[in-house]
Amino acid sequence: MKNERIVVCGGGLAGMAAALGLRKAGLEVSILAPAYTAMALQPGQYHPRVYALSGASQRFLAHLGVWNLMQAERITPVQAMEVHGDGGGCVTLNAWQDAQDCLAWILESGQMEQALRQALQVFGVPWIEDRFERLEPGLVITAGQQRLQADLIVGADGARSALRAAAGIEHQGREYGDLGLVAHLNAERAHQHTALQWFTGDSILALLPMPDVDGKPQVSMVWSLGQAQAERVLALQGQAQAHYLQSSLRALTGGRLGDVSLRSAVHGFPLTFERSGMVAPGVALVGDAAHRVHPLAGQGLNLGLGDIEELVKTVSLRGPHCSVGDIRMLNRYKRARAEPIAAMRAATDGLYRLFAASGAPASLVRNAGMQLVDRLPWVKRRIIAHAAGVAPGSLLF
Ligand SMILES: Cc1cc2nc3c(=O)[nH]c(=O)nc-3n(C[C@H](O)[C@H](O)[C@H](O)COP(=O)(O)OP(=O)(O)OC[C@H]3O[C@@H](n4cnc5c(N)ncnc54)[C@H](O)[C@@H]3O)c2cc1C
Numbered sequence: 179m180k181n182e183r184i185v186v187c188g189g190g191l192a193g194m195a196a197a198l199g200l201r202k203a204g205l206e207v208s209i210l211a212p213a214y215t216a217m218a219l220q221p222g223q224y225h226p227r228v229y230a231l232s233g234a235s236q237r238f239l240a241h242l243g244v245w246n247l248m249q250a251e252r253i254t255p256v257q258a259m260e261v262h263g264d265g266g267g268c269v270t271l272n273a274w275q276d277a278q279d280c281l282a283w284i285l286e287s288g289q290m291e292q293a294l295r296q297a298l299q300v301f302g303v304p305w306i307e308d309r310f311e312r313l314e315p316g317l318v319i320t321a322g323q324q325r326l327q328a329d330l331i332v333g334a335d336g337a338r339s340a341l342r343a344a345a346g347i348e349h350q351g352r353e354y355g356d357l358g359l360v361a362h363l364n365a366e367r368a369h370q371h372t373a374l375q376w377f378t379g380d381s382i383l384a385l386l387p388m389p390d391v392d393g394k395p396q397v398s399m400v401w402s403l404g405q406a407q408a409e410r411v412l413a414l415q416g417q418a419q420a421h422y423l424q425s426s427l428r429a430l431t432g433g434r435l436g437d438v439s440l441r442s443a444v445h446g447f448p449l450t451f452e453r454s455g456m457v458a459p460g461v462a463l464v465g466d467a468a469h470r471v472h473p474l475a476g477q478g479l480n481l482g483l484g485d486i487e488e489l490v491k492t493v494s495l496r497g498p499h500c501s502v503g504d505i506r507m508l509n510r511y512k513r514a515r516a517e518p519i520a521a522m523r524a525a526t527d528g529l530y531r532l533f534a535a536s537g538a539p540a541s542l543v544r545n546a547g548m549q550l551v552d553r554l555p556w557v558k559r560r561i562i563a564h565a566a567g568v569a570p571g572s573l574l575f
Pocket residue numbers: 187188189190191192193210211212228229230231308309310311334335336337340341358359360400447448449464465466467473475476477478479480481482
């Protein structure tokens with residue numbers, strides 16, 4: 179059989195992990211993406227994007243050989259979660275309750291990017307600095323008019339995937355009408371490796387544990403709130419923005435970590451719910467090109483890494499006469515991902531709707547439900563096992 183070629187479109191975390199996974203499985207693969215530039219960080223500065231990674235994702239990154247390339251002191255294990263409702267409901271989960279070491283890890287995007295980039299160089303994966311533009315039979319045509327032969331094209335070009343559109347893969351999406359504001363904060367009190375979350379009815383706030391800096395506890399904020407309010411926060415300058423966040427977060431959290439102080443820029447990300455048909459002959463989508471979920475459970479990238487693990491497995495196990503672009507084989511990949519993606523979509527979208535519903539009865543039901551879950555050790559053990567990645571379809575926070 180001829181040496182088949184795979185082109186991965188997109189050089190984000192999903193694209194880099196997909197190319198590395200396929201290369202390590204012995205396939206000929208290249209990445210087509212704009213040039214990668216590592217963000218230069220000052221001492222004590224942290225990459226603006228941080229992710230909560232599940233146990234399953236951690237094991238996959240370890241299998242790819244990149245986990246140990248990251249600086250251990252910049253990775254924070256999450257040993258407990260505390261989720262507050264809008265009417266006194268609260269669920270606390272501790273890793274020890276299911277005999278786990280931790281529930282998740284908090285990592286900077288920059289750390290993962292650099293480790294993946296280093297591994298791709300070691301494995302000699304070519305990086306073609308250009309952009310996907312269109313498809314011709316068996317060819318990828320780039321914006322720079324290069325013509326790349328490909329038996330399989332992996333779409334990792336993000337939520338606005340041009341490859342998905344060019345391949346005619348079905349796609350549906352809707353906007354939540356919220357922005358996710360992210361920033362790093364110093365806290366007065368230690369986070370004790372606990373991921374904290376508040377569902378307030380009109381916003382969802384998560385404070386994720388990060389390494390201490392300048393002798394002070396640090397947390398990463400992900401605050402999903404209505405677009406108009408979020409834009410007002412983004413428009414505030416300097417001290418006005420810092421004061422607004424300090425007083426709002428004190429009110430929302432009841433001062434759970436004392437006063438918090440802003441120690442980075444605030445960035446806003448539009449939040450959408452998206453699904454796609456995942457495959458077409460010779461094309462497979464992974465990561466945000468394939469699906470997007472609300473970040474309230476910190477699961478988008480985890481789902482993307484799950485796609486990649488499954489795609490690498492499916493392509494590696496194809497028969498000797500099956501091409502890497504064979505649609506029957508790619509449909510097996512799509513079927514294998516259908517259940518975990520649907521379960522995560524239902525869980526995140528369901529939780530979002532449950533807490534967005536207004537009125538006293540809705541609030542009573544959701545907070546009573548949380549109190550009930552908090553009193554049922556076997557339910558908590560099950561959630562912890564999911565979060566730690568020892569059971570499929572984990573929900574993190
Ligand atoms: C506020 C917020 C918090 C989140 N927190 C978490 C979390 O805690 N845990 C978690 O698991 N997930 C989280 N997510 C989800 C996570 O950010 C995404 O799922 C993940 O970043 C998607 O990675 P990706 O590589 O698929 O897409 P992207 O990061 O969008 O990468 C796409 C890449 O494709 C390239 N590209 C685009 N067009 C082309 C083209 N035509 N040709 C070639 N290349 C192209 C781009 O340059 C880019 O590098 C969060 C999301 C948000 C919004």
